[in-house]
Amino acid sequence: MSRIRTEVRIGRMMLRTPVTVASGTFGYASEFSGFFDLRILGAVTTKTVTLKPRRGNVPPRTCETPAGMLNSVGLENPGIDVFLKEKMPFLAGYKVPVIVSIASESDNREFIELARRLDHCREAAAIELNISCPNIRHTTARPGTSLIAQDAGATYRLVKAVRAVTKKTIITKLSPNVTDIVSIAAAAEEAGSDAVALINTITGMSIDASSRKSRIGAVIGGLSGPAIRPVAVRMVWEVSRRVSIPVIGMGGICDTDSALEFLLAGASAVAVGTGNFLSPSLADEIVKGIREYMRENRFGSVSMLRKGMKYAR
Amino acid sequence: MxxxxxxxxxxxxxxxxxxxxxxxxxxxxxxxxxxxxxxxxxxxxxxxxxxxxxxxxxxxxxxxxxxxxxxxxxxxxxxxxxxxxxxxxxxxxxxxxGNGFSLPEKGRGVILVAGGMGAAPLFFLASRLAAERSKRRIYALLGACGKNRLCRPAEFTAAGCSVKLSTDDGSCGSAGYVSGLLDSFLNSPGIIPSAYVIYACGPRPMLQATAFVAGKFGVPGYCSLEAHMACGIGACMGCVIPVRSEGGREAYKRVCHDGPVFSLQEPDWGKM
Known part of the structure; x- marks a missing residue:
């Protein structure tokens, strides 16, 4: 059989393989560089950075749940200045596209300022707009919602505003904590987002009956891991059929088969998240596993794989 | 590393x-x-x-x-x-x-302070120090809630440590917490506290008390902390503890990547 083509285009960014990592689960990549060759990844997605340093939420910040975990880290990060000075140089040495995830807790101006800064940064291949972190509160979303990604209008306005200041590839990270994720994805597409990434964590809680306290410091946190995978696959499938921009699928990927679920549901690429904690070289295993599956099942390209789902029984 | x-x-x-x-x-x-x-x-x-x-x-x-x-x-x-x-x-x-213990300078006496299972990592330190074949004095102060919970005193003795025991219920060794045992040890005649370094591991309240005693006598020391972790390699920011940084500013450090060994005075014990 002829060569297997695993490359995928997302906006202006070319991924060598359809596998990246979810922001916040891979640090700034240096933490993982001793466990596998990072160049095998299609892209590295860095931990969400904000304009100013953020201390993050009070511990405990994580707890284990059935087939998953809750976190309430709260976007702890050193701020964009330190990120560009201390974290980016390491990544630049790897010749792997870097998706820089950004967020703001106040208003759109902070996102715009961050996007401006990154527009000048040669090493940043794409900007991920993290408008769906459940552990911080936004002031721009309409009353009754706390996330930009819970409001199609707010999503549209933010993406449009960022689009106006950068030519970099824009990826909008969506929240599953909505009634209709397709309408939010459509708003991001209409405003000029090059791709959507889904899903961020599902809000959740866990209470220790003996202490009668929440198992995490912030009381409510974000659920991730295999427990959320069916929800994520369903949302990726729905969104992929309704928008024409690429979808990066994620949520509970912990082996090759679970990554393939997302690609078959229509994702152009997948991101390994909590799975990175289970095995630091999991993304490497999945890249190889996808290639192997494509060879065995005669899929010459990722776009063929994306259309490979069967419906008739 | x-x-x-x-x-x-x-x-x-x-x-x-x-x-x-x-x-x-x-x-x-x-x-x-x-x-x-x-x-x-x-x-x-x-x-x-x-x-x-x-x-x-x-x-x-x-x-x-x-x-x-x-x-x-x-x-x-x-x-x-x-x-x-x-x-x-x-x-x-x-x-x-993670980061291990900073090994003691030549000639400095060592006091291992363990609360229950806290003895686990300290034994590795004791056996490494024993392998030096120096004349260094190594004391192992092992505490637990009761006699059955004391952790491997015979093995610490075999590794060349002078072992002292304490139990909360008084069923073995001196009655009380191991931090109290440390206090009376540092007070005992012939012991010059400044000639020692403390390595401690155990429950957080026990480490807090140990840090207090160490501070009182001006003995430098380290503690190894335990935490629930997701990744263990510094990526998830999940296992943080509050620390006292320069200028009194509040900060968090990761137990997995910045620790698990910290100076005894670094954690903000009151906020843990």
């Missing part, structure tokens, strides 16, 4: 009674890189429950074949599963991880 992700084979998984076990395997790379105070992330399940790996400190590394011992207590579903694994089973481990 190099870490490895390996599949190893369990050599033995011995029941020490009272819910404690000692698991052994061989890995030359991990053993070669390991220093006292570092830990391993061990996959305890085959499936999705429990999902996350469990951090265990390295109890000892010995021999040319890179034998590694892990001393653990059955506390929950993860450690219970681990205790059921027979010799010959494959175990997935990542390590060594």
């Amino acid at each position: 190099k870490s490895f992700e390996k599949k190893v084979i369990i050599i033995s998984n011995r029941d020490l009674k009272h819910g404690r076990f000692i698991l052994s395997f061989s890995d030359k790379q991990i053993a070669g890189a390991a220093s006292p105070g570092q830990f391993l992330m061990v996959k305890v399940s085959r499936g999705l429950f429990p999902l996350l790996r469990r951090p265990f400190s390295i109890h000892n590394c010995s021999g040319k074949d890179g034998r590694i011992d892990v001393l653990y207590e059955v506390k929950g579903p993860g450690s219970r599963l681990l205790s059921q694994y027979p010799p010959g089973r494959v175990l997935e481990v990542v390590g060594p991880l």
Whole structure:
């Protein structure tokens, strides 16, 4: 059989393989560089950075749940200045596209300022707009919602505003904590987002009956891991059929088969998240596993794989 | 600092009674890189429950074949599963991880202060120091709630430590907390506190009390902290503790990556 083509285009960014990592689960990549060759990844997605340093939420910040975990880290990060000075140089040495995830807790101006800064940064291949972190509160979303990604209008306005200041590839990270994720994805597409990434964590809680306290410091946190995978696959499938921009699928990927679920549901690429904690070289295993599956099942390209789902029984 | 992700084979998984076990395997790379105070992330399940790996400190590394011992207590579903694994089973481990203890300068006396299972990483330190074959004095102050919970006093003696014991209920050694034992030890005639360094591990209130006693006598020291971890390699920011940074500004540090060993005075004990 002829060569297997695993490359995928997302906006202006070319991924060598359809596998990246979810922001916040891979640090700034240096933490993982001793466990596998990072160049095998299609892209590295860095931990969400904000304009100013953020201390993050009070511990405990994580707890284990059935087939998953809750976190309430709260976007702890050193701020964009330190990120560009201390974290980016390491990544630049790897010749792997870097998706820089950004967020703001106040208003759109902070996102715009961050996007401006990154527009000048040669090493940043794409900007991920993290408008769906459940552990911080936004002031721009309409009353009754706390996330930009819970409001199609707010999503549209933010993406449009960022689009106006950068030519970099824009990826909008969506929240599953909505009634209709397709309408939010459509708003991001209409405003000029090059791709959507889904899903961020599902809000959740866990209470220790003996202490009668929440198992995490912030009381409510974000659920991730295999427990959320069916929800994520369903949302990726729905969104992929309704928008024409690429979808990066994620949520509970912990082996090759679970990554393939997302690609078959229509994702152009997948991101390994909590799975990175289970095995630091999991993304490497999945890249190889996808290639192997494509060879065995005669899929010459990722776009063929994306259309490979069967419906008739 | 190099870490490895390996599949190893369990050599033995011995029941020490009272819910404690000692698991052994061989890995030359991990053993070669390991220093006292570092830990391993061990996959305890085959499936999705429990999902996350469990951090265990390295109890000892010995021999040319890179034998590694892990001393653990059955506390929950993860450690219970681990205790059921027979010799010959494959175990997935990542390590060594974190920053180990800064070794004491030449000639400085050493006081190990352990609360219960806190003795686990301190034994590796004791055996490394014993291998120096110097004239250094090493005291091991081992405390526990009762006689049955005291952790391996005979092994510490065999490793060349002068062992002193305390139990909360007075069933063995002096009655009271091990921090009290440390206080009276530093007060005893002939002991010059400034000639020693403390290495402590145990429950957080015990470490807080140890830090207080160390501060009172002006003895430098280190503690190894325990925490629930998701990744164990500094990526998830989940296992943070509040620390006192310069200028009194509040900050968080990761137990897995910035620790698990901290100076006794660094954690903001009042906020933990």
